[in-house]
Amino acid sequence: MKIAVCVKHVPEGPSRLDPSSKRLDRSGEGALNHFDANAVEEALRLKGDSDSEVVAVSLGPQKALDSLRKALAMGADRAVLVSDEAAAGSDLVATSRLLAAALEKESADLVLFGQQASDADGAVLWAAVAERLGRPVVSQAMELALDGGSVRVKRQTEFGYDTLEAPLPAVVAVSDAINEPRYPSLKGIMGAKKKPQDVLSLAELGVDSGEAGEAGSRTTVLALGDPPARADARKIEDDGNAAEAIVDFLAEKRLV
Amino acid sequence: MLVFLESHGKELQKGSLGVLAKAASLGDADAVIAGEGANALAAEAGKFGAKKVWICEDGEVAQPLPQPRVDVLAHVVEEGAYDTVLFANSVLAADIAAGLAARLDAGLNWDLVDVELKDGELVGKRPALQDSVYADVGWDGTPRLALFRAGSFDATATGGGEPETTNVSPSYAEHSTAVKLVGQDAEESSGPSIEDADVIVAGGRGLGSPDNFTLAEELAKALGGAVGATRAVVDAGWYPYSAQIGQTGKTVSPKLYVALGISGAIQHKVGMQSSGTIVAINKDANAPIFEFSDLGVVGDVHEIVPKLTELVRARRG
Ligand SMILES: Cc1cc2nc3c(=O)[nH]c(=O)nc-3n(C[C@H](O)[C@H](O)[C@H](O)COP(=O)(O)OP(=O)(O)OC[C@H]3O[C@@H](n4cnc5c(N)ncnc54)[C@H](O)[C@@H]3O)c2cc1C
Numbered sequence A: 001m002k003i004a005v006c007v008k009h010v011p012e013g014p015s016r017l018d019p020s021s022k023r024l025d026r027s028g029e030g031a032l033n034h035f036d037a038n039a040v041e042e043a044l045r046l047k048g049d050s051d052s053e054v055v056a057v058s059l060g061p062q063k064a065l066d067s068l069r070k071a072l073a074m075g076a077d078r079a080v081l082v083s084d085e086a087a088a089g090s091d092l093v094a095t096s097r098l099l100a101a102a103l104e105k106e107s108a109d110l111v112l113f114g115q116q117a118s119d120a121d122g123a124v125l126w127a128a129v130a131e132r133l134g135r136p137v138v139s140q141a142m143e144l145a146l147d148g149g150s151v152r153v154k155r156q157t158e159f160g161y162d163t164l165e166a167p168l169p170a171v172v173a174v175s176d177a178i179n180e181p182r183y184p185s186l187k188g189i190m191g192a193k194k195k196p197q198d199v200l201s202l203a204e205l206g207v208d209s210g211e212a213g214e215a216g217s218r219t220t221v222l223a224l225g226d227p228p229a230r231a232d233a234r235k236i237e238d239d240g241n242a243a244e245a246i247v248d249f250l251a252e253k254r255l256v
Numbered sequence B: 001m002l003v004f005l006e007s008h009g010k011e012l013q014k015g016s017l018g019v020l021a022k023a024a025s026l027g028d029a030d031a032v033i034a035g036e037g038a039n040a041l042a043a044e045a046g047k048f049g050a051k052k053v054w055i056c057e058d059g060e061v062a063q064p065l066p067q068p069r070v071d072v073l074a075h076v077v078e079e080g081a082y083d084t085v086l087f088a089n090s091v092l093a094a095d096i097a098a099g100l101a102a103r104l105d106a107g108l109n110w111d112l113v114d115v116e117l118k119d120g121e122l123v124g125k126r127p128a129l130q131d132s133v134y135a136d137v138g139w140d141g142t143p144r145l146a147l148f149r150a151g152s153f154d155a156t157a158t159g160g161g162e163p164e165t166t167n168v169s170p171s172y173a174e175h176s177t178a179v180k181l182v183g184q185d186a187e188e189s190s191g192p193s194i195e196d197a198d199v200i201v202a203g204g205r206g207l208g209s210p211d212n213f214t215l216a217e218e219l220a221k222a223l224g225g226a227v228g229a230t231r232a233v234v235d236a237g238w239y240p241y242s243a244q245i246g247q248t249g250k251t252v253s254p255k256l257y258v259a260l261g262i263s264g265a266i267q268h269k270v271g272m273q274s275s276g277t278i279v280a281i282n283k284d285a286n287a288p289i290f291e292f293s294d295l296g297v298v299g300d301v302h303e304i305v306p307k308l309t310e311l312v313r314a315r316r317g
C-alpha cells in the first residue's frame, strides 16, 4: 500500500508579514511544520516493516526540500515537491488545487495531513483537498488503525469522542496527540540524501499558472494593522528568581 | 447571506447563532440546518434573525459528519443564489467550510474575529501570526466563505419572527457518504468543575509527563484553585477530558490563569483568553502564549514551579 503525507515547510522562530506583499516573509530559515512530524510518524508506524511506500508531498519554495529531507530522514521513502514561482501566495483554494493535482498522480491509498500549519493555523486544508480528490475525509485523528480496506479513527470533538470508519482510499488529518515523532537517526539523515526527491513545476504538474498563486486564489489581504492594545504585559527571563517575581506580581495584583 | 447553523442533539450551537445575529445586523440573513430534528429548530433560528431557514433531515446528515453537509450547502447556495456563507468554527464546521470552498472554487477566509461592510464590500478581520497582527481580508468573486473563531459574537436574540422554511434534499456525492460513525462516547465530567474556579493552574505538554501534573496540582492547591489541561495532554491520557480548556473543551474566565508548559495555540486561547490575569511559564521565548499573557516567564517549569508553590504557601500561611 502507498501512504502519502502532506508536509509544510514553515518559517522558524518569530515570523513576520512582509508589509509590501502582505505575505508571510519566507526569506529566513525554515523547518518542517512540527504538527506534520506527527503525520510522518503515523505513516511510518502504519508502514511498520511492510513493503508499503511512504511518500512525503509538499508545496513550497525550493527550500522546502529541507523539510522533505527531514521526512526522508525520519524514514519516508520518497519526496515530491511542487515548486514554482507562479505558485507563491496561493490561498486555500489554490493550494488545495495544486496539492490535489500532485496527490492525484500518486494515487495513494491513504493521504495523511498534520493538525495545522504552525504559520497559518488553518486546520482546514485536508477537507478541501479531499473534496477535490473525491475522497472521504476524517480530521483530528488521535488514534488511527487500518482494518482491511478501511481506516478506523478515534477523534475528539466539542461533544466528546467519536469513532469513525472510512473506506480506503481516504484522507486523514492527525492530531498532535496521536504519537511522539521520532528523531531522525544519523543513518537516516545520511540515507535521506540518496532517496528520490522529485521537484515538479506547474507545467509538469499539468496545472495552468492562472490556477495557482494569487491568480488562482479567491481571497486577498487588504491591509495590516496592530492588534488591540493590551494593558502592560510583562515578560521576564528566569534568572533564578522567577518564582519570587511571579509572587510579587500576584501580590501587586492582589491575587495571592 | 447564508449562515450554517450547527445543531447537536436538539440544540443549535451558540457560536453559530452568534454568527447569525451578526449577519442579520449587516443585512438579510438566512440559515441552513441539517440534521435530525432540524425542522423543530427553525423557529429558534428566527429569533436570532433568520428570515428563511433551509432544512435538511435526510438520513445522510443524521451523523455529525462534514461531507454530506457540503452537498446540502452547495445545493442551497445555488438554489438561493447566495453570495456569502458564514460559519462558526467547530470541528464539524471547519471541514464543511473547506470542503465547500473546494467544491465551489470559492474563497474561504478563516479564523476571522469580525466582519463589516466597507463601502458595500465585505471585509473580514483576521488576527495573524499568533494574533500579533490584525489583517483586513477580502474575497475575489463569490460566493465568499467565512469561518469565524469560536466566541467571536454573542448569541443575542434579535427579536426576529417566525422564519419561512424550505425543506431540501440534495443528491449526495459518493465520497460524501462514505464515512460512518461507529462509536460515540460523550465523556461525563467528573471531579470539581473548573468553570467556576477563581484560579486555574493549567498544564500542557511542557510538564513532560503525566506524573509531573502534580506540579500543577500542588500549585493549584496552594493558590486555592483548580487544575486545567490542554487537548494535547488530555488526548495523550495525562489528564481527564473534564479538565480540558479550549475550543473542544471548556471555556473559562477565572481571575487568575497560570499556564505551565503550554504553547498557547489559538484553539487553547479561545477557551481562556477572557481570564482576568494570565501568567505563563514556558521555556520557549517565542511561544505564542506570551502574546496574551500579563506576565510571561521564559523558564523551565520544573525549576520554577516547586519554588513558586513554596512561596505561595508561605505567603498564604
Ligand atoms: C479543531 C481543533 C480543536 C482543538 N481544541 C483544543 C482545545 O480545546 N484545547 C487545547 O488546549 N487545544 C486544542 N487544540 C490543539 C491545539 O492546537 C494545540 O495543539 C494544543 O493546545 C497544544 O497543547 P500544549 O500547549 O500542551 O502542547 P505543545 O504545543 O506541545 O506545547 C508545549 C509547550 O511547552 C513548552 N515547554 C516544554 N518543556 C518545557 C519546560 N520544561 N518548561 C516550560 N515550558 C516547556 C514548549 O516550549 C511548548 O511551548 C485543538 C486543535 C484543533 C485543530
Ligand SMILES: Nc1ncnc2c1ncn2[C@@H]1O[C@H](COP(=O)(O)O)[C@@H](O)[C@H]1O
Pocket (backbone or CB within 6 Å): A006, A007, A008, A009, A033, A035, A036, A039, A057, A058, A059, A060, A095, A099, A112, A113, A114, A115, A116, A117, A118, A120, A121, A122, A123, A124, A125, A126
Ligand atoms: N504547502 C503545503 N504543502 C504540503 N502540505 C501542506 C501545505 N500547507 C499545509 N499542508 C498540510 O495541511 C495541514 C493543515 O494545514 P492548514 O490547513 O494550512 O493549517 C498541515 O498540517 C499539512 O499537513
